[in-house]
Amino acid sequence: MNQLALDLAVELAERLSVLIPMWIEQARKAGELTPEKEAEYQERQKAIFARASAQSQSQIANG
Amino acid sequence: MMRGNRSYGSYVVLVLCLCLAGCAGRGQYNPRTGVYDRDAFASEFVVTAEKLRATALEVFGALMEIERTHEEEFRKVNPGIHSFTEDVRAHGAEWLNGLTAAKSAYQAERTPERLTALNLQMAVVNAAVAHANRYLTPGGGGK
Numbered sequence: 001m002n003q004l005a006l007d008l009a010v011e012l013a014e015r016l017s018v019l020i021p022m023w024i025e026q027a028r029k030a031g032e033l034t035p036e037k038e039a040e041y042q043e044r045q046k047a048i049f050a051r052a053s054a055q056s057q058s059q060i061a062n063g
Numbered sequence: 064m065m066r067g068n069r070s071y072g073s074y075v076v077l078v079l080c081l082c083l084a085g086c087a088g089r090g091q092y093n094p095r096t097g098v099y100d101r102d103a104f105a106s107e108f109v110v111t112a113e114k115l116r117a118t119a120l121e122v123f124g125a126l127m128e129i130e131r132t133h134e135e136e137f138r139k140v141n142p143g144i145h146s147f148t149e150d151v152r153a154h155g156a157e158w159l160n161g162l163t164a165a166k167s168a169y170q171a172e173r174t175p176e177r178l179t180a181l182n183l184q185m186a187v188v189n190a191a192v193a194h195a196n197r198y199l200t201p202g203g204g205g206k
Contacts, residue, residue, distance in 0.1 A: 030087060030090075031088050031090020032087075032091055032092045032099075032105045032106065032113065032170065033092065033113050034099050035097065035099065041116070041117065041120075045156065048127075049152075049155065049156045051124075051128075052152055055131045056131070056152065059131065
């Protein structure tokens, strides 16, 4: 991994160290997902695995 | 390099803590009746399962994409990365669907037996996330 990627990873980790305590606080207040949010999650899951499958198909086609 | 690994290690630990924090607010859903009760206390197990599932989806997505983009380089570093990522491609959706099914079953009827089944599915997904995170650290060796 090159230096640029490593620097980006470190910067990301530093930003997350600020964001994560905020997320934990939000999690304490969280309720169960509403049906609408559950449907949004299911759509995202479908999209992510469909994209992965398409990448695999295109790699097979390219050889 | 050490600094990067340590920072990423902290990130992974903190994300897992977030998943396992177990604190929850109000809002309870019953998929069998379709009723969402905004005043009822949420189950910390359901909230934890939903957060773990969302985290797992993002981690699996990142792993599948990064591994596909850098497959040749990763194979040289550790062939295990490819075989695990192929496992995620083949079974990741099943693992997440298993967790969703166990969560919905528990939400429909909150019995100790269904909670045990939910915990089992959370353990399956949690193990896969922990495995994937080993490969997403700088260096990507998973060693």
